[in-house]
Amino acid sequence: MNIHEYQAKQLLAQYGVPVPPGEVCADANAAKEAAAKLFAQGETLVVIKSQIHAGGRGKGTFKSGFQGGVKLCKTADDVFEKAKAMLGNVLVTKQTGAEGRLVSKVLVAGAPHIKKELYCAVLLDRALSRPIVMVSTEGGMDIEQIAADHPEKIIKEAVDPAVGLLPFQGRKLAVALGLTGGLIAAGAKMFSALYKTWWECDASMIEINPLCIIAAPDGKESLLAVDAKMSLDDNALYRHANIQAMRDLAEEAPLETEASKYNLNYITLDGNIACLVNGAGLAMATMDIIQHFGGLPANFLDVGGGATKEQVTAAFRIILSDPHVKGILVNIFGGIMQCDIIATGIVAAVKETKLNLPLVVRLEGNNVQLGKQILRDSGLPIISGDSMADAAQKAVTAVGKR
Amino acid sequence: MSILVNSQTKVLVQGITGSFGARHTQLSLDYGTQIVAGVTPGKGGQTFDHGVHKVPVFDTVGAAAQQTGATVSVIFVPPPFAADAILEAVDAGLDLIVCITEGIPVNDMVKVKQAMLGKKTRLAGPNCPGVVTPGEGPDSKGGCRIGISPGYIHKKGHIGVVSRSGTLTYEAVWQLTCRGVGQSTCVGIGGDPVNGTSHLDIVKMFNDDPDTHGIIMIGEIGGSAEEEAAEWIQKNCRKPVAGFIAGATAPPGRRMGHAGAIVSGGKGTAAAKIESFKQAGIGIAATPSEMADTLLKMM
Numbered sequence: 001m002n003i004h005e006y007q008a009k010q011l012l013a014q015y016g017v018p019v020p021p022g023e024v025c026a027d028a029n030a031a032k033e034a035a036a037k038l039f040a041q042g043e044t045l046v047v048i049k050s051q052i053h054a055g056g057r058g059k060g061t062f063k064s065g066f067q068g069g070v071k072l073c074k075t076a077d078d079v080f081e082k083a084k085a086m087l088g089n090v091l092v093t094k095q096t097g098a099e100g101r102l103v104s105k106v107l108v109a110g111a112p113h114i115k116k117e118l119y120c121a122v123l124l125d126r127a128l129s130r131p132i133v134m135v136s137t138e139g140g141m142d143i144e145q146i147a148a149d150h151p152e153k154i155i156k157e158a159v160d161p162a163v164g165l166l167p168f169q170g171r172k173l174a175v176a177l178g179l180t181g182g183l184i185a186a187g188a189k190m191f192s193a194l195y196k197t198w199w200e201c202d203a204s205m206i207e208i209n210p211l212c213i214i215a216a217p218d219g220k221e222s223l224l225a226v227d228a229k230m231s232l233d234d235n236a237l238y239r240h241a242n243i244q245a246m247r248d249l250a251e252e253a254p255l256e257t258e259a260s261k262y263n264l265n266y267i268t269l270d271g272n273i274a275c276l277v278n279g280a281g282l283a284m285a286t287m288d289i290i291q292h293f294g295g296l297p298a299n300f301l302d303v304g305g306g307a308t309k310e311q312v313t314a315a316f317r318i319i320l321s322d323p324h325v326k327g328i329l330v331n332i333f334g335g336i337m338q339c340d341i342i343a344t345g346i347v348a349a350v351k352e353t354k355l356n357l358p359l360v361v362r363l364e365g366n367n368v369q370l371g372k373q374i375l376r377d378s379g380l381p382i383i384s385g386d387s388m389a390d391a392a393q394k395a396v397t398a399v400g401k402r
Numbered sequence: 403m404s405i406l407v408n409s410q411t412k413v414l415v416q417g418i419t420g421s422f423g424a425r426h427t428q429l430s431l432d433y434g435t436q437i438v439a440g441v442t443p444g445k446g447g448q449t450f451d452h453g454v455h456k457v458p459v460f461d462t463v464g465a466a467a468q469q470t471g472a473t474v475s476v477i478f479v480p481p482p483f484a485a486d487a488i489l490e491a492v493d494a495g496l497d498l499i500v501c502i503t504e505g506i507p508v509n510d511m512v513k514v515k516q517a518m519l520g521k522k523t524r525l526a527g528p529n530c531p532g533v534v535t536p537g538e539g540p541d542s543k544g545g546c547r548i549g550i551s552p553g554y555i556h557k558k559g560h561i562g563v564v565s566r567s568g569t570l571t572y573e574a575v576w577q578l579t580c581r582g583v584g585q586s587t588c589v590g591i592g593g594d595p596v597n598g599t600s601h602l603d604i605v606k607m608f609n610d611d612p613d614t615h616g617i618i619m620i621g622e623i624g625g626s627a628e629e630e631a632a633e634w635i636q637k638n639c640r641k642p643v644a645g646f647i648a649g650a651t652a653p654p655g656r657r658m659g660h661a662g663a664i665v666s667g668g669k670g671t672a673a674a675k676i677e678s679f680k681q682a683g684i685g686i687a688a689t690p691s692e693m694a695d696t697l698l699k700m701m
Contacts (some may be wrong), residue, residue, distance in 0.1 A: 045472070124508060126625040126662070129515040161512050200510050235481060235661060238509035265659040269651075280593060280659025281567020281622055284648035285690040288672075291651045292689050300652070302659040335552035335572045353618045364576065365552060389691035400500050 001232045003246045004051045006107045008230035011201055011243075016193040017208075019158035019225045022109025024051065031083035034108040035076040043110040048082050050091050052101040053251045055229070059092035062086065063100060069093065072111055081110060100248065104276040115221065117210035118177050119143055120191070131159045131198065133191055135173050139210035165195040183213065186223050201237030201243060205229070210320050255318050262314040264303055271296025272326040273395050274319040276312070278303050278333060286331045289388055298325045307337065312345035316353050325400035327358040329391060332365070339363045341369030346380040358383065358398035362391035403613035404535040404587040405562065405604070406498055406526070407474060407546040413473035414439040416487045418459060420451050420564040423478030426502075426550050428452045432545040434537055439466035440474075456500065463487075463494040476548045477501040481630070484528060485510035492523045499598070500548045502525035508661070511596035525598025529660065530590035531568035535602055542584075549590065559584015562608035562696065564601055565620035566593050566660065570648060570690065574618050577694035586614040593660025595624065601631035609639050609679075616642045616701050618693055619684070623649030624662045629678040630692035636682035643687035647675045 003011075013019050021041065036180040050057050050069035057069035066085040073079045083106055092100035118174075119141030125132045134156045138146045147154055155176040157169045163180045170188030179187045195282040198206050207229040214224045243256050249257055261370030265280065269287070271297045277283035280302045287297035299322065303315055319325060332342050346361060362385035363371045368388050383398065385391020407413075413430070417423040418440025431437055431452050439458055440450045446461030460466035463475060472562055475491040477499065478485060484503040491499045497690035506528050517524065526533060532549010541554035557579040565571040565685055571590055578585060589604050591597055599618055608614040616638075621628035628647065635643055650672035652658045654665040665671050679686050685697040 116589075124595060125511070125594050126627075127630070129512060131512065148666065161516055163511070199509065202507055204508065233508045233661075234657075235505045236509065238482065242416070263410075265660065267653070267656050269653065277569075279567060279569025280663060281565070281571075281574060281620070281648050282569035282690075284622060284652055284658050284663065285570055287651040288648060289691070290688045297651060300656075300658055333569045333572050333576070335550075335569065337557065365555070365572070380689075387691050389689055392689075 001234055001237060002053045002251070003106070003230055003232065003243070003245060004053065004248065005049065005125070005228055006051055006105070007246045008206070008228040010224070011230065012194070012197050012225060012228055015197040015200070017190055017197065017225050020109040020112065022107055024105050025083065026105050028080050028087060030106050031106055032076045032080035033315060035073065038108070038110050039076060043112070045111040046079055047071070047111040048067035048073060048079050048086070049109070050086050050103040050108055051105040052091060052096070052103060054095035054101055056093035056095050057091065060091045063092065069103070069241045071150070072339050100352055104250065106361055108191040112214045112224065114212045114226070115215045116213040119209050119212045119214070120194065121205065121207040122194055123205045124202070125158060128158055131161065131195065132156045133159065133165060133169070133173060133195055135177050137177055139172070139212070143209065148175060151207035156254040159195060161199070164199065165192050167192065183221060183223065190223050190317045202233045203230055203242060204233045205231050259318050262311050264301060264311060264315055264318070266318060267300040267400050268322065269297050269299050271298045272323065272324050273399055274298040274325045275300070275400070276301050276303060276315050276319060276328065276330045278307060278337065282331065282333060286329065286388065286392070288395065289392040290329065293393050293396045295392070295399060298322055307345070309348060310344040312342065313352055316349040316355070318389050320353055320355070325357065327395055328360070329395040330359070330361040331388060332363050334365030334368065334371070335362060337365070338367045339365055339376055340367045343371035343374035347374060347380065350380050350382070358395070360391050360395040360398065362388060403611055405607040405611050405614070406468065406533055406587060407535050407548060408651065409535070409545055410436065410544050411436065411437045412436045412470060412472045413474045413476060413546070413548055414441060414466045414470065416441045416463065416475055416477045416491065418442060419445055420478055424437070425448070426478065427457070429553065430547045431455050433553040434539065434544040435547050437481070438470040442464050454508045454550050456614055463490045463496070467494045467496060473494070473531070474498045474500065474548065475655050476585040477503055479503060481505040485514050488525060489517055492518055492521050496523055499523060500530070500532050501525060501598070502530065502532060502549050504529040506594065508594070508596055510596065512616055515596060526589060527592040527597060529594045530592030531571060533587065533589050535587045536585055551588065554625050555579055557584035559586065560613055561585050561612070562604070562614040562617045563588040564591060564604040564608070564617070566662070567593055567620060567648065570620050570646070573690055574620060574693040581694055581698065583694065586611060588625070593622070593662050595662040600627045602634050605631050605635060605643070607641065609641060614641065616697050618697050619643055619645040620693070621635065621645065621647045621675055622660065622663050623652055623658065623672050624664050625649070626670065628675045632678040632682035632684060633689065635684060642685070642697060642700040644687060644693065644700060646687040646690055646693050647672045647679070647680050648690070
């Protein structure tokens with residue numbers, strides 16, 4: 001699960017990571033008040049940031065024509081104007097796709113003078129099966145590009161989960177970032193707090209980009225997490241009621257939210273051949289084989305190992321809610337599931353949803369003959385596929401090549 | 403011969419009284435698996451009855467192993483308690499733990515991995531279909547079925563199968579069986595980002611097993627375990643290996659059902675894995691329908 005920047009900063013602040021002072025606002029008046037408060041506290045510049053899960057906000061464009069989902073302001077009135085332009089409008093960035101995302105909240109925060117931008121992230125290193133804290137001097141940039149072009153500029157420190165990130169490891173990272181003097185201790189403290197947030201919240205990733213060296217008017221330097229991105233391990237959400245409450249359904253595709261109610265693993269894609277499959281690996285492979293034969297999959301859908309008739313019906317309803325779908329491919333390997341039960345579920349779902357698109361069904365496994373018999377006897381125009389390849393080819397032919 | 407388990411292997415079931423654990427214990431007993439004990443804390447002294455079988459239930463893994471001689475455990479306990487169940491079985495000194503449970507928090511598995519360092523116990527999974535060494539009876543009965551795989555799709559023989567995905571394993575096994583080709587052992591290593599046993603661990607065992615003559619290795623997007631195995635195969639493997647990688651069409655940044663199946667930061671793509679297979683001389687099935695044929699052509 002992903003959360004908003006302002007939510008990530010709330011969690012980080014609780015663990016002692018320094019973040020800029022600020023408030024999240026849902027209307028322009030509140031934004032103006034929040035800005036006035038910041039100016040009164042001595043901030044000379046305030047930033048207003050659209051809160052959507054996608055990146056690239058600063059360079060995004062609103063559908064209204066307004067440029068930029070992140071703006072610097074010198075007055076509270078300016079914050080009010082910018083908030084009015086952002087709130088209730090749809091922001092399109094390179095990560096949102098053409099449909100964009102509705103901005104319903106903005107973060108109004110202090111924007112102190114940045115002396116240098118750095119990068120920091122905490123994530124799982126799968127090969128080590130350990131968390132790592134990763135830093136780079138190349139802050140504010142696309143880290144994937146840095147990793148590709150200058151891997152030597154990325155420094156990693158693996159953490160033993162039994163003891164956590166040790167102070168010397170934090171200092172190592174700080175020194176590797178070129179920090180000196182008092183900033184070394186400040187950096188070590190910050191990395192320790194970041195790691196603690198990651199571990200205790202069961203995060204899958206925390207990214208601070210940029211992590212900034214800030215210069216106060218008196219010249220005193222400090223560190224600040226100016227932006228924050230955080231995603232959480234779905235498997236661990238059950239033990240974090242506070243984080244569950246941060247889920248923003250508006251950020252999720254409605255069909256995916258609907259599918260999750262039935263414990264169906266569903267992801268919308270761009271194609272027109274819908275798939276309904278049992279098992280995640282087989283579901284991915286079904287998408288792949290559709291593409292192999294010249295079609296485009298409309299979704300990933302894993303109904304799980306023990307799908308019920310209700311789940312199969314819900315799955316059909318969800319698939320058919322996607323207006324791009326022109327045909328359906330059902331691929332079930334009934335290992336433990338009985339093919340006859342699945343066939344009964346398919347027939348019921350087709351009747352209930354009054355399906356009028358081509359439907360190709362490939363059944364294999366337990367009671368497969370009985371299952372195929374049920375499909376034949378239903379009198380429905382169901383196309384039978386003998387293997388995955390046969391079924392995929394029939395589905396592509398029925399829908400027409402791309 | 404086979405790897406990990408055979409028809410003589412004595413197995414205990416953690417979570418035997420839950421509905422999922424109970425159903426698959428029954429299927430394993432029907433298959434001929436030596437299920438010798440169950441463990442459910444608080445239900446020690448009861449028996450798990452199925453047909454002629456009366457499986458004693460214990461409160462602890464330690465007692466179950468000591469009194470029955472079980473050397474392998476299969477875990478069906480719910481996600482919040484699964485990490486603890488694994489470590490209890492490690493503490494009891496078992497040889498192999500097969501964890502079926504799906505949905506264990508990643509950090510729990512990070513802790514488990516650290517705690518298992520230096521221990522003799524091997525963990526397969528979590529979030530896996532289990533391990534099957536087919537037997538000689540009808541529908542491959544008389545072998546050792548641990549987990550949730552359908553037993554009847556197997557056939558005793560000489561191909562080793564290793565996969566992160568359950569249903570894709572069944573697909574490969576069924577393709578082999580339909581062509582009259584049997585399997586030595588089929589191992590599901592699970593779809594989670596942190597797991598106990600890697601593709602490479604299993605490939606090494608197959609390479610050393612005189613009864614395994616060829617290997618099907620099925621991977622998917624995410625991580626770099628397939629690349630690691632491919633590199634070793636290129637240098638060391640004496641047996642033909644065919645493979646398939648699922649997820650070539652998966653959008654980056656999305657978790658495709660399995661917690662571990664995600665392309666992040668440009669890493670773990672199907673294209674990179676397929677390229678590493680090519681480099682290593684691993685036969686690549688262009689579609690999942692051709693996994694068995696790709697291997698058989700190489701043999």
